[in-house]
Amino acid sequence: MPHLELASISKAFKTNKVLDDISLTADAGEIVVIFGPSGTGKTVLLRLIAGVEEPTSGTISVDSQDMADVAPEHRDVGMAFQNFALFPHLNAFENIASPLRARSQSDAQVKSGVGRVAKLLKIDHVLGHAPRQLSNGQKQRTALARALASSPKLLLLDDPLRNVDAKLRFEMRLELPRLLRQAKSTVLYVTQDYKEAMALADRIAVLAEGRFIQIATPADIYRNPATVGVARLFGDPTINLAETTIGADGSIELAGEKVAIDKSYGIFAGKNVSFGVRPEAVEVMNGRGAGLKAQVMAVTPLNERTVLLLQTKAGAELLASLPSSSASIPKAENEVTIAFNPAGTHLFDRETGAALARGRA
Amino acid sequence: MSSELVLKNVDKIYGAGAVHAVKDLSFAVKPGEITALLGSSGCGKTSTLRMIAGFETLTNGSIELDGRPIHMLPPAQRGVAMAFETYSLYPPLTIAENISFALKAQKLGSQDVNKRVKDMAELLEISDVLNKYPSSVSGGQQQRASLGRALVRKAGLYLLDEPMGQLEPQLRAVLRGRIKHYLREHDCTTILVTHDQTEANALADRIAVMEGGVLQQYATPAELKVRPANLFVGTFIGEPPMNVFPVQVKDDGKTVDFAIEGSGGQSLSYAAADFSQTLRNRLKSETALMLGVRPHAVRIGKQGLKARVVTCQWLGDQTHIASEIAGRTVVSVSHEQIAAKPASEVFLGIEPGDLHIFSSGNGAAIAHGAQLV
Numbered sequence: 237m238p239h240l241e242l243a244s245i246s247k248a249f250k251t252n253k254v255l256d257d258i259s260l261t262a263d264a265g266e267i268v269v270i271f272g273p274s275g276t277g278k279t280v281l282l283r284l285i286a287g288v289e290e291p292t293s294g295t296i297s298v299d300s301q302d303m304a305d306v307a308p309e310h311r312d313v314g315m316a317f318q319n320f321a322l323f324p325h326l327n328a329f330e331n332i333a334s335p336l337r338a339r340s341q342s343d344a345q346v347k348s349g350v351g352r353v354a355k356l357l358k359i360d361h362v363l364g365h366a367p368r369q370l371s372n373g374q375k376q377r378t379a380l381a382r383a384l385a386s387s388p389k390l391l392l393l394d395d396p397l398r399n400v401d402a403k404l405r406f407e408m409r410l411e412l413p414r415l416l417r418q419a420k421s422t423v424l425y426v427t428q429d430y431k432e433a434m435a436l437a438d439r440i441a442v443l444a445e446g447r448f449i450q451i452a453t454p455a456d457i458y459r460n461p462a463t464v465g466v467a468r469l470f471g472d473p474t475i476n477l478a479e480t481t482i483g484a485d486g487s488i489e490l491a492g493e494k495v496a497i498d499k500s501y502g503i504f505a506g507k508n509v510s511f512g513v514r515p516e517a518v519e520v521m522n523g524r525g526a527g528l529k530a531q532v533m534a535v536t537p538l539n540e541r542t543v544l545l546l547q548t549k550a551g552a553e554l555l556a557s558l559p560s561s562s563a564s565i566p567k568a569e570n571e572v573t574i575a576f577n578p579a580g581t582h583l584f585d586r587e588t589g590a591a592l593a594r595g596r597a
Numbered sequence: 598m599s600s601e602l603v604l605k606n607v608d609k610i611y612g613a614g615a616v617h618a619v620k621d622l623s624f625a626v627k628p629g630e631i632t633a634l635l636g637s638s639g640c641g642k643t644s645t646l647r648m649i650a651g652f653e654t655l656t657n658g659s660i661e662l663d664g665r666p667i668h669m670l671p672p673a674q675r676g677v678a679m680a681f682e683t684y685s686l687y688p689p690l691t692i693a694e695n696i697s698f699a700l701k702a703q704k705l706g707s708q709d710v711n712k713r714v715k716d717m718a719e720l721l722e723i724s725d726v727l728n729k730y731p732s733s734v735s736g737g738q739q740q741r742a743s744l745g746r747a748l749v750r751k752a753g754l755y756l757l758d759e760p761m762g763q764l765e766p767q768l769r770a771v772l773r774g775r776i777k778h779y780l781r782e783h784d785c786t787t788i789l790v791t792h793d794q795t796e797a798n799a800l801a802d803r804i805a806v807m808e809g810g811v812l813q814q815y816a817t818p819a820e821l822k823v824r825p826a827n828l829f830v831g832t833f834i835g836e837p838p839m840n841v842f843p844v845q846v847k848d849d850g851k852t853v854d855f856a857i858e859g860s861g862g863q864s865l866s867y868a869a870a871d872f873s874q875t876l877r878n879r880l881k882s883e884t885a886l887m888l889g890v891r892p893h894a895v896r897i898g899k900q901g902l903k904a905r906v907v908t909c910q911w912l913g914d915q916t917h918i919a920s921e922i923a924g925r926t927v928v929s930v931s932h933e934q935i936a937a938k939p940a941s942e943v944f945l946g947i948e949p950g951d952l953h954i955f956s957s958g959n960g961a962a963i964a965h966g967a968q969l970v
Contacts, residue, residue, distance in 0.1 A: 406837055410919040410928065413908045414939065435910035435917070458913045471913055473770030515770075516914045534774035534781075536799035537818055539836045540893050540930065541914070543799070545774025555770050557914065559932045561893075568781065 237300065239264040239422045240285070240390060245294035247280055254280050256446040257294070264389075267416055267423040271433040271469070272443035278426040281443070282392045285424065286313050298390065309338070314388035314421065318398035320379040322367040328378045329354075329363040335386040353381040356415060373404040384419050391421040397432065409435050430470045434458065442466050462591055464510050464584040473543055473555045475512045479586060482507050491552035495528055498578045498595040508586040517580020518556035520544060520572050522564050527573040530554065532566050546574060599784040600663045600676070600753030602626040602649070607658035609644045609810075618644040620810040622658070626754075626803075629784040631777070633797035636807035643758070645807070646790045650756055651675055662753055678752035680744045682759050686731040692742045693718070693727040699750045717745045720775050722768060737763045741772075748779060755780070755787040761796060773799045794834055806830050824970070828887055828960035831953055837892045837917065837928050843957060844888045846880050853877065855888055855952075861923040863902050871949040876969045880954075883963065887955040892917075894951035895929035897937065901946035902927075909937040920945065 238261035247255040254277040262268045270278050283289040285296055287308035296303045303311060314335065322331050329350055336346045354360040357377040367375060376396060383391060397405045409432055416423050416436075427433050433440050434454040441451040450462040461467035467475045480488040486501035487494050488511045497511070521527070530546040533553075537543070542565050544556045556574065558565060566572050578595030585592055602625065609619035619641040626632045634642040647653040649660055651672035660668040667675045678699070686695045696714045705713075718724040721741040726734045731742070740763045747755060764772060777800050780787050791797050797804050798818045806813045806821065806829075814826040818834075825831035831839050844855040844865075853872055856864040865888075869877065880886075897918065904920035904927060916935040919928050920943055927945060937943060950966040962970050 402836070403838060409910070410908050410917070410926070413910075417939075431912050434912050435908075455911065468767055472766065474767045514914075534777040536770070536773045536777060538770075538795060538799060540932070543770055543774070545771065545778065553771065555774070561932075568778070 238262060239266070239299060240424075241295075241297045241300075242285075243295045243297070245281075245284065245291045245296065247277070247284060247289070248292045254446055255284075255291075258443075258446070258448050259294075260441055260448065260451065262422050262424065264422055265417075265420055267413070267425060267436055267438045269433040269437035269440045270424060270426045270443055271430065271437075271440050272428070273469075274428060276443045277446050278443055279394055282315070282394050282424060282426060285311075285390070286315055286392055287311050312386075312389045313392060314383035314386060314390070315392045316379045316383040316394065316396045318395040320367075320375045320399070322375060322378060322382075324367050327364055327366050328359060328370065328374075331367070331378055332363075332381045332385050335382060335388075339386065349385055350381075353384045356384075356418065357381045372400050376400050376404075376408070380415075384415070384421075387419060388421055391416070391419065391423045393423065393425045395426050395428065397427070397429075405429075405432075412436055431472075434470070442469065459579075460591070460594060461582065464512065464589040464591075467512050467582060467584070467591075471514055472538070473515045473557060475514050475582070476518070476554050478511045478552060480509060480511050482509055482583070490528070490548055490554075491550035493528070493548060493550035493552070495576075497576060497581055500596055501583060501593060504583060504592060507592075509592065510584040510586050510589075512582040512584060513554075513576050514580040515543065515555040515557035516541075517577040518546070518554060519575045519577055520546075520556050520558060520566060521574070522566055522570070522572060524571075525573055527575050530572055530574050532568050532570045532572060535565070535568050546572070599628040599786045601628050602754055602786060602788070603661045603664075604645075604649075605659045605661070607645070607648065607660065608656040609641070609648060609653065610656040618810050619648070622810075622812055624805055624812060624815050626786055626788060628786055629781070631780055631785075631787045631789065631800055631802045633789045633791060633801035633804045634807060635791055635794060635797040635804050637792055640807040641810040642790050642792075642807050646756055646758055646788065649754075649788065650677060650679055650681075676753040677756055678747040678750040678754070679756045680747035680758065680760050681756075682740075682762070686739060686742055686746070688731055691728050691730055692723060692734065692738075695731070695742055696727075696745045696749055699746045703751060713749055714745075717749045720779060721745050721772065737765055737768075740764070744776075748776075748785075753786065755785050757787065757789045759791055759793075760789065762791075762793070776800065794836065798834075804834075806833060808833075822891070824962070824965045825889075825953065826962055828889070828955045828962075831889050831955065831962070835891060837930060839889045839891050839953070840895065840927050842888045842925065844886050845884055846886055848877055848880060853880070855886075857888075857902070857922065857925070859923055859925060860902075863922060865902065865947060865952075867949045872967045873969060876964050876967065879963060879969055883956065885957045886963070887957045887960070889953035889955060890947050890951055891953075892928045892930040894947060895927060896946045896948075897929055897931075897935065897943050898946045899944055901944045904943055904945050906937045906939050906941050906943055908939060909935065911935075918943075 240262040242260045245258050284291050332350045333346045336349050359377045440457050441448050450466050482504040484505045486499045487496045530548045533545040533547050541557050542560045546554045581595035583592040607622040610617050636642045655668050697710050700710050723741050744760045805815045814830045821834045843858040847854040852866050854864050854866045904922045907919040910917045911934050916931045918937050954964040
């Protein structure tokens with residue numbers, strides 16, 4: 237039995253439909269990441285679950301109990317937001333203590349409750365500080381501690397790492413799974429950062445234009461994206477896409493040049509598709525062997541990988557991403573031969589964007 | 598056409614000595630070279646850029662373009678093309694007019710102008726908004742138009758201030774590649790100012806890392822990674838950042854032993870022969886050191902430091918594993934998809950060639966790999 241169940245939820249503000257018939261379940265202790273670009277209704281969804289907004293239609297149940305008539309303060313929900321939303325007149329300790337005091341806990345209970353989460357989040361040394369005396373990282377940890385303090389059954393985190401710098405975001409990304417496991421809460425986590433989504437989620441629900449287009453594990457989302465839109469949202473650099481028509485032998489055309497891909501694609505012969513290949517599935521060889529010829533236009537290192545901008549003889553642009561430790565990274569202006577690892581190739585219906593097939597490894 | 602830029606002993610002091618924003622800064626950008634000024638906010642990179650552009654005076658020092666001092670000239674006479682975050686587009690002109698405006702001074706025929714604007718718009722993916730006004734296009738499109746206006750000009754030097762900060766992720770990698778190709782093809786001497794190390798690494802031939810108004814190191818991206826001059830550069834450059842441990846070093850003639858402080862007595866041990874004699878002599882005079890290891894150099898295997906897995910995260914093209922040695926987090930990165938169960942025990946192996954040794958006092962690098970700096 238799922239812990240949280242959203243059934244056919246819609247939400248409209250006057251005539252503006254923000255969420256359109258969405259359904260989702262989460263098991264107890266599961267971390268579900270709601271992922272999508274800004275303006276897709278992620279925050280509205282959290283507000284509905286918290287009870288500060290009401291759905292236009294549909295039901296929200298926790299442990300099979302309909303939440304419609306349960307006031308926000310009785311929903312056993314903890315929240316943290318991207319703008320931290322700390323009470324400016326209370327120090328860090330009192331901010332974290334506020335949900336405990338709201339439940340009329342004794343001073344001793346409050347003290348031990350705050351102490352526990354503060355230690356976990358490594359802010360026990362700044363509990364006496366006012367929010368304005370805290371760094372952004374400490375503010376964000378204080379906000380998280382407040383959300384965790386009452387050990388809520390349901391934790392709603394609205395892009396909590398949005399406003400901290402890259403180093404802190406990375407540190408927190410590594411720390412959060414353990415924190416969340418220890419809290420034992422069911423977590424809905426909103427983010428626009430695909431790496432954060434993949435790193436934290438048990439499952440990712442991809443939200444676009446008010447609907448979930450795919451709900452699956454990170455590996456499944458990355459390897460088997462349901463639509464071309466999902467494929468474009470995951471990966472850095474993003475997937476290479478080319479509009480083409482499939483040949484009888486499963487080949488495609490890149491800027492008019494015929495390229496053999498995967499014979500199994502032959503069943504889609506004559507179909508108009510978007511062909512996608514992940515940059516890390518573009519294999520680059522220095523030799524003059526058979527295959528697709530391309531010129532290296534630019535070499536742009538990306539952390540421990542090297543991204544190559546390639547241009548085929550016919551003029552198609554492609555990005556390749558190789559480990560920088562690879563034996564032979566070509567230089568700008570070099571001529572190379574490229575091949576596609578079938579496991580990283582995808583076909584999408586050009587009309588609907590829906591996935592048709594993935595290449596076989 | 599491309600020029601050489603030389604900064605000599607440049608100081609910038611604001612408000613009668615109150616703020617020393619740039620301290621004794623000297624560096625040179627070769628003709629056709631792309632240099633990135635990289636640092637966090639307040640490091641002095643923007644003051645430096647504004648002095649080169651002519652929007653700020655120098656307190657001391659000189660700036661020369663092809664051997665000619667330019668720091669006394671007004672901005673318009675410096676032969677510098679600029680794309681600044683704050684140097685906005687002309688609101689009453691369309692995007693196309695904004696870009697072609699920069700070509701007016703070059704007295705080109707209208708056909709030639711149109712072609713150059715069209716090519717630049719294609720390169721930057723703004724062809725569909727050429728006839729729109731700046732106020733009706735997105736922030737990312739405005740930024741690309743501003744970049745186009747700078748790049749379309751012929752100039753001895755190009756100054757680009759956070760040129761791609763607002764770029765959509767789906768365009769970022771392709772545009773970085775195209776812009777780098779364009780700058781090289783047109784032999785543009787370029788200074789790029791950014792706080793984003795991925796942008797600096799992707800585009801620059803050399804990166805000037807600044808902190809506290811002081812140039813920390815000026816080197817190629819590869820050199821910064823392999824041979825950082827100090828602990829600041831070592832930990833600033835690289836994503837995820839370098840792992841750093843305070844260590845005590847012991848050399849008994851056969852093994853060199855780095856005991857990791859606060860790790861419950863664990864140490865990294867290597868055969869003395871792995872290290873040069875000069876380095877071993879030097880280490881004898883330094884007992885307390887900082888040891889740095891890049892996440893890609895931490896290998897999970899059967900031997901090495903005993904650690905407990907905290908998290909294991911696969912991001913599509915790499916796996917990040919955080920593990921703990923007595924409360925201290927160590928990050929390891931692999932290009933492969935690796936499964937490591939949280940709370941399980943692993944061993945972290947580190948090759949002597951992957952060690953970075955820094956003085957724990959001033960943070961200066963003592964050794965990279967087994968060789969003295």
